[in-house]
Amino acid sequence: MKKQTIFYRNEKVDGINIFYREAGNRSNPPLLLLNGVPSSSSAFQELMTDLKENFYLVAPDFPGFGNSDRPDKKEYTYTFHNLSLTIEKFIDKIGLVNPGVYALGYGGPIAFRIVQRRPTLFSSFILQNSNAYAEGLGPAMQAAEPYLRERNAETEKLVTPLLTLEGIKLFYLSGAEDPSRINPDGYINSLYYLNRPGQQEIQLELLQDYASNIAEYPQWQNWLKKQQPRMLLVWGKNDVFFPLAAAEAIKKDVPDAELHAYNTSHLALEEYHEEIAERITAFLN
Amino acid sequence: MKTTSIDYRSIKANGLTIFYREAGPKDAPTILLLHGYPTSSHMFRNLIPLLSERYHVVAPDLPGFGFSDAPPRDQFNYTFDNLAKTMQQFIDGLKLKRFAVYVFDYGAPVGFRLAVANPEKITGIISQNGNAYVEGLSEGWNPIQKYWEDPSVENRNALKAMTTPQTTKWQYTHGVGDENLVAPESYSLDQYLLDRPGSVEIQLDLFKDYATNVALYPSFQEYFRTKQPPFLAVWGDKDPFFLPAGAEAFQRDIPGANIYFFDTGHFALETHVQEIAGEILYFLKKLPE
Numbered sequence: 001m002k003k004q005t006i007f008y009r010n011e012k013v014d015g016i017n018i019f020y021r022e023a024g025n026r027s028n029p030p031l032l033l034l035n036g037v038p039s040s041s042s043a044f045q046e047l048m049t050d051l052k053e054n055f056y057l058v059a060p061d062f063p064g065f066g067n068s069d070r071p072d073k074k075e076y077t078y079t080f081h082n083l084s085l086t087i088e089k090f091i092d093k094i095g096l097v098n099p100g101v102y103a104l105g106y107g108g109p110i111a112f113r114i115v116q117r118r119p120t121l122f123s124s125f126i127l128q129n130s131n132a133y134a135e136g137l138g139p140a141m142q143a144a145e146p147y148l149r150e151r152n153a154e155t156e157k158l159v160t161p162l163l164t165l166e167g168i169k170l171f172y173l174s175g176a177e178d179p180s181r182i183n184p185d186g187y188i189n190s191l192y193y194l195n196r197p198g199q200q201e202i203q204l205e206l207l208q209d210y211a212s213n214i215a216e217y218p219q220w221q222n223w224l225k226k227q228q229p230r231m232l233l234v235w236g237k238n239d240v241f242f243p244l245a246a247a248e249a250i251k252k253d254v255p256d257a258e259l260h261a262y263n264t265s266h267l268a269l270e271e272y273h274e275e276i277a278e279r280i281t282a283f284l285n
Numbered sequence: 286m287k288t289t290s291i292d293y294r295s296i297k298a299n300g301l302t303i304f305y306r307e308a309g310p311k312d313a314p315t316i317l318l319l320h321g322y323p324t325s326s327h328m329f330r331n332l333i334p335l336l337s338e339r340y341h342v343v344a345p346d347l348p349g350f351g352f353s354d355a356p357p358r359d360q361f362n363y364t365f366d367n368l369a370k371t372m373q374q375f376i377d378g379l380k381l382k383r384f385a386v387y388v389f390d391y392g393a394p395v396g397f398r399l400a401v402a403n404p405e406k407i408t409g410i411i412s413q414n415g416n417a418y419v420e421g422l423s424e425g426w427n428p429i430q431k432y433w434e435d436p437s438v439e440n441r442n443a444l445k446a447m448t449t450p451q452t453t454k455w456q457y458t459h460g461v462g463d464e465n466l467v468a469p470e471s472y473s474l475d476q477y478l479l480d481r482p483g484s485v486e487i488q489l490d491l492f493k494d495y496a497t498n499v500a501l502y503p504s505f506q507e508y509f510r511t512k513q514p515p516f517l518a519v520w521g522d523k524d525p526f527f528l529p530a531g532a533e534a535f536q537r538d539i540p541g542a543n544i545y546f547f548d549t550g551h552f553a554l555e556t557h558v559q560e561i562a563g564e565i566l567y568f569l570k571k572l573p574e
Contacts, residue, residue: 005559007465019469042470049331067469180292184304184352185327189470192477271290 004052006045008067013089016076019067020060020094021045023052029284030096032122033059034087036105036130037203038168038190039267040066043104047269050277055284058099060090062110064202066193073198078205080106080213084113091121100124100284105241105266106206108132109213112220119223124230126280127250129242129266132220136246138239140170141210148211151204159207163200165191175238175265182270224253231257232283234276236268258283291333295353298374301361304352305345305375306330309337314408314574315381316565318344319372321390321415323453323475323488324552325351328389332554335562340569343384345375347395349487350478357483363490365391365497369398376406383408385569388415390526390551391491394498397505400514408572409515411565412535413553414527417505421531423524433496444492448485450476460523460550467555509538516542517568519561521553543568 006023021033021041031051033044041059048057061068062083063076076082087110091099101122103111108130114121131137137145144162147155161167168187176182194200231254237244244261251257260279262272269276291308306326316336318329326344336342346353347368348361361367372395376384385408388396393415400407416422428447432440446452454472458464478484509516516539520532535542545564549556 005466006468007463008468009465042468045468045470049334180294181290183291183293183330185330185470185474188352188477189474192473274290 006048006052011090011094013086013093016063016071016086017069018060018063018086018090020058020090021048022058023048024054024056026056028054028056030056030058030099031280031284032091032096032099032101033057034101034103034107034110035059035061035065036107037206038163038171038194039186040193042066042186042189043267043269046273047277050273051280054281058094058096060087062087062106064199064206070196070198070202073201073205078202079209080109080113080206084110088114088117098123100126102126102128102280103130104128104269105130109210109216112216112223115223115227116219119227122229124232124284126232126234126283127247128234128268128276129236129239129246131242131246132217132224133246133249134214134217135249136242137214138241138243138246140240141242144207148208148214151208156204159204160200162207163194163203168194170240171266172270173265174240175236177263177271186267186270221253224250228254228256232279233257233259234268234279235259235261236264236266236272237261238264239266239268241266291337296375296378298378299348299367299371301348301354301356301371303345303348303354303371303375305343306333307341307343308333309339309341311341313339313341314569314572315341315343315384316387316569317376317381317384317396318342318387319389319392319396320344320347320350321392322491323350323448323456323479324471325353325475325478327351327471327474328552328554331558332562335558336565339566343379343381345372347371347391349484349491355481355484355487358487358490363487364494365394365398365491369395369402372399373402376403382406383574385409385411385572387411387413387565389413390415393417394495394501397508398501401504401508404508404512404514407514408574409517409568411517411519411568412532413519413561414521414524414551416527416531417502417509418531418534419499419502420534421527422499423526423528425526429492429495432493436493441489441493444489445485447492448479448488453479457552457555458550459525460521461556462548463556471552471555506538509535513539513541515568515572517564518542518544519553519564520544520546521549521551521557522546523549524551526551
């Protein structure tokens with residue numbers, strides 16, 4: 001019987017309440033888990049259950065996501081730069097020292113931005129369906145490209161469907177090996193959070209700011225080439241946002257990176273958390 | 286893919302699409318998990334993986350709950366008899382011949398109806414805050430009992446307070462020593478589903494019909510006395526709805542019943558899933574096939 005418990009905690013960072021999941025013994029190797037859209041740290045619930053006996057796990061919700069505060073955009077500018085500053089402060093505030101980082105989707109740009117400022121903060125990198133290369137932008141990202149270039153009524157029409165139930169399901173189900181293995185709790189809860197007042201606007205702002213990540217890709221690539229971080233790539237290979245090409249591009253620049261592809265969607269943990277947990281355990285030990 | 290994965294399926298029963306979670310080897314002994322208000326099989330998300338290595342686990346959503354159909358109240362009669370009828374067709378549809386049943390809250394009057402109608406199918410009963418005795422009802426039932434006694438519009442509407450986000454969260458946190466143990470997705474998912482159009486009226490119908498459960502308590506108790514099913518009670522002792530006296534009462538009719546209390550509230554699985562799973566696994570191991 002597994003004995004470690006998952007705690008649901010809160011920490012103030014610059015006046016903003018950051019909700020986080022915490023599990024495992026603090027004396028175990030630390031691992032920070034950074035989620036993406038459309039969910040929150042809830043995406044890591046099962047992975048944390050798999051890993052909590054052997055690691056110390058911390059999974060925050062970014063401002064505007066899940067159960068963290070979601071200040072009005074007049075009070076908090078929803079950019080990847082700002083999220084990375086908040087999360088960097090959060091890491092220090094709860095006293096994580098040289099954690100490994102597991103970054104999914106939006107979590108990748110946040111981790112890459114943090115290491116531009118503090119190159120040795122993370123002891124190792126685990127990337128899952130997250131991107132740093134133009135060739136890693138899948139069809140769903142390419143379709144959003146006019147919106148990333150310019151926000152107007154016409155281009156908004158390209159991306160607002162992503163925030164509906166059908167759009168949310170793309171992350172969970174598009175490319176899934178067996179749809180009957182995808183827990184509806186995940187996408188229904190994501191919909192609940194995205195339907196809260198003001199939430200759509202926050203997500204639209206942030207999505208448009210993804211353009212700033214693409215502009216920084218070359219910088220992150222140089223960092224990867226120069227730094228050669230310890231790296232594990234675990235990938236849902238049928239992802240319509242960041243397909244396997246995104247992982248292969250990283251591996252070209254970091255040849256020692258270990259790559260494992262799974263026959264599933266963007267949210268690979270939904271179907272493959274146990275296999276991925278085994279890879280993480282082997283990689284971090 | 287691992288064999289411990291959970292499948293999310295559906296099947297037709299009583300004219301409705303019934304959603305259910307299924308896990309574990311199909312040739313292993315079956316345990317049927319019946320949820321309560323205001324939740325769904327979601328409440329078993331952490332328990333299922335702990336049972337499914339050795340058991341075939343089946344957890345349906347009742348009509349009007351979770352991801353099962355929730356037809357408007359003029360198209361489906363929201364009574365516990367009708368929920369039980371739907372579950373009868375569900376177990377028949379899945380061809381479950383013998384099973385242990387875990388009952389919680391609303392799952393108890395549904396599960397006990399099934400047990401009375403199919404005593405030969407029941408290998409054992411696990412009640413987690415699933416009541417069958419008047420002494421188990423707390424003062425938390427007063428507004429509902431008032432509605433039973435006087436089914437006025439005013440008394441009905443007063444019960445809408447039980448469907449608000451504040452009350453839903455309170456159901457999860459009341460009696461829990463450390464609120465940091467309660468996952469927010471538990472009450473947020475419940476609330477999303479309660480906020481659907483028509484959902485509150487469905488729940489008010491079921492509050493009203495809960496009176497039929499109390500009327501059936503003596504026949505549930507007679508079933509316990511005459512059939513002596515192997516029985517385990519695992520009970521959050523700070524539950525604001527079902528008192529510890531309701532758990533202890535089972536022993537009166539089933540002297541061999543094992544009763545365990547946990548220092549937590551109504552949704553005991555949110556804080557004590559490992560401990561409760563341990564008791565269940567020990568209990569299931571001793572059951573006849």
